[in-house]
Amino acid sequence: MSSNTDIANQRTALLYYIKAMGESDNYINTITKYTEDEFDLDKITIYPLLNIDIGDFILPSEGNTVIFNINLSCWNIRDINSEVNTDKFWGQDNLEDNLNGTFDSLNRITKKLIRDLDNNNITSVSDISGVKQIDKGVNLTDGYNCNFQVEMPNVTLDLCGEVC
Helix, strand or coil: CCCHHHHHHHHHHHHHHHHHHHHCCCCCCEEECCCCCCCCCCCCCCCCEEEEEEEEEECCCCCCEEEEEEEEEEEEECCECCCCCCCCCCCCECHHHHHHHHHHHHHHHHHHHHHHHHCCCCEECCCCEEEEEEEECCCCEEEEEEEEEEEEECCCCCCCCCCC
């Protein structure tokens, strides 16, 4: 079985790699790595925001791989029009724009991530599931959380290469 140093190195390499994916997405302005409850506490955040949380891990009994649970969330701040609401269906805010933009961004990032990880002997071991989030946090944000797992070799890795 590998040492904790190798696991930390793998986690960090994966974090850098996902961060680079977010930086290459034109929709994203800020990237953070907080827990779900902490992502919007910074008052100077420029939205839209991508939050990366590499959570728990599983070491299968053979010890040749490690599985990481990943939560990516994308958020945009709600803009509410103060005029009298004349449209009961669409309302007076940008909720649908936020949901469309955050979904599109997560869709691009995860598709590229899974495709590129396959080239590095890393596989997605679960389908990606997303959950709509509205009116979240102190800044009234909307977006999506998506969760999935990746399995990677239990060795020291350098995923960044020329990407990071």
